[in-house]
Amino acid sequence: MPEYQAPRGMNDVLPEDEAVWRHIRDTAERVARLFDYHRIETPLVEEVGVFTHTAGEESDIVAKEMYAFDDRGGSTLALRPEGTAGVCRAYIEHGMASRPQPVRLFYFAPAFRYDRPQAGRYRQHWQFGVECIGDGSPAADLEVIELQRTLYEQLGLTDLVLRINSIGTAETRSTYRDVLRVHFAPHLETLSADSQRRYETNILRVLDSKEDAAHPAVQNAPNIRDYLSEQDGAHFDQVLALLDGLGVEYEVDPAIVRGLDYYARTVWEFQPRGAGGQSTVGAGGRYDGLIEMLGGKPTPGTGFATGIERIALEVDRTEPDLGTTAADVFTIPHGDDGPAAVLKLARELRAAGVAVHAGTPGRSMKAQLRAANASGARYAVIVGDDEAARGVAQLKPLLGSGAQREVALGEVVGAVEG
RNA sequence: GUGGGUGUCGCCUAGCGGUCUAAGGCGCCAGGUUGUGGCCCUGGAGAUCGGGGGUUCAAAUCCCCUCACCCACCCCA
Known part of the structure; x- marks a missing residue:
């Protein structure tokens, strides 16, 4: 064995893998251009607050998965665990609010999360993502979802299912969490240990428990849709109506709750049909409060990120022959x-x-x-x-x-x- | 972070306490006469059996620790 190996959960992309990667990258950039999105590159590291103040101190990616360190000057920096916060930081820093709105951006960049590796789950993984900042309408959500769907279609990933939900605003979620606490309190002892822990840490995830899926208290739990404000409910209804109008298939899935604080209203995931685990190929959502969390003026935004390694797993299966490069x-x-x-x-x-x-x-x-x-x-x-x-x-x-x-x-x- | 599986030349695999001074296929290098490929043939290089410790007269083969990958959970891209 060699004396040195790549760090755990991090991979070399070899020349023979590169054909697939190039195909994905070229397709993504072409599709982005079709929607008039423009590339932005932000630093690999940000001041740690960019992530802690947006994703939330309690979120998994901040609390246990972030690579943070002090540089020689005493600043605390973090390897970006996701792409959106850095892009929004750049939006504020460069006064993009005074450009024609919305500002449409995309990136193709690595993200870092210190979690336990598995196939399709790496400590360094690459993401293609887009952000549509400055348009709070349901149409913006649709544009982003449609861009994502088009990308998968052009890559030949046809067997994906779109799961979508609305989690309202921070306030409605707070209210909903209180409702859930009251609802589950009498059943706490009959729920699994996991759910009991989640009751304290992140009660929304009790709804997503596999162990307790059949538990009556879970099945009869109040639906967040009933607690959405009138505006949030109307927004979600319009998103669904636009999806219907486009003929996009979807499943409304109340289990999608998102672990990051900055999400609001629409959230969604694309998953291979009949698969769970580490298979989510890409996920997105609206983040209307994020710019404000970073010190900017209240500005709506929506976007998605998709995992290149996970796409590569799917592309490998459906399109094995991408051709090799040879000199003339x-x-x-x-x-x-x-x-x-x-x-x-x-x-x-x-x-x-x-x-x-x-x-x-x-x-x-x-x-x-x-x-x-x-x-x-x-x-x-x-x-x-x-x-x-x-x-x-x-x-x-x-x-x-x-x-x-x-x-x-x-x-x-x-x-x-x- | 929790539980489990796997780990033999660059790749795939055989061997599963002594006959292993670890075998085969692919790949790599060199030859098959004098400057000519794709097939075939011959030869060569390449592994102290992930790493460390232990049991034993004897370990790739058993035990412990550790590292990495993989699976489930957790969480998500």
Whole structure:
């Protein structure tokens, strides 16, 4: 075993994986452009308050999963555990409130969470996310959901189910939590240990308990929809109506409650049909209070983030052949004078936009041709002493059954392109 | 963070107390005469069996600890 390994829960993306990653990244950026979203890159680290004040001190990603540290100047920084807070910080810092609203942004960046790794759950994982800031309407939620749905569709992930809910505002949730406490109090002793713990820490999650799913108190629990304010209820109804109008399938799922404080009103997840666990491919929600938490003026926002590794797991299954990259030309320098001539030829080819894989001098012709063949290049270009002296090259097609022919050095570019 | 499974050359796998000075396939390197590939043949390099400790006359094979991955929970991307 090597002395050093990648840190736990963090992975290398190797050249052979890169084809899938590039496909996902290119597709995501293309779809973002179709919706006129613009790329933003924020620092990998932020002052820790950016996350603690928005996600909430009690949230899992802050309380137990955040990589926080003091830098040499005494500032407490944190590796970003999610993308939204940093983007909103940038929105405020750069006065984006004075741009035409809403501001539409996307990012493709790594996030860090110190939790126990599993397939599809990593301490460093990559997210593609979009934020639509400055539009509080249900239409903005729909735009973001539609962007997300389009992305999955274009990636060939068709068997996903959209689960959606409304969790109201912070106030309605507070009220609802009180209602739940009163509701569950008499049943506390018959609930599982997990639920008893959640009763104290995050009572909304009692509703999501797998152990107690059949418990009468869970089944008869009050529905948060009954506690939404009139405006929140109307907002959610409009979101659902817009989804219906677009013909997007969804399930209203009261179990989706979101662990971050900044969420408000609409929240949703996309999951592979019939799967749970670490399989949520992407999730989003509205965060109307977030900008204010960061010291900005009250500004609505909505967005989603999707996990690249999790998409890659699905893409691997549905679309195994994404093609490999190969150079156009594989050079075979031979003899004493071949290498110098080949170097010059390679420069001309590259200047013309032809990708050249440089062969290794000093190996036998057979070894070099085997390598050329294995590389997948379309042509081998052989230059030995004889060719160098006469100013020619042997141009050998590798893919078909075409015959090798001799070409003047100056005409190789044309021959290869033609 | 809790419980469980797995861990043998770069990759996949055999071996499961002595015959292992650890075997095979893929891949890699070199050859199959003199400068020519894709198939085939031959040879070579490459692993102290995740790491450490212990039991035993003897351990890849048993026990303990540890690390990593995987599964369930938790939580989510």
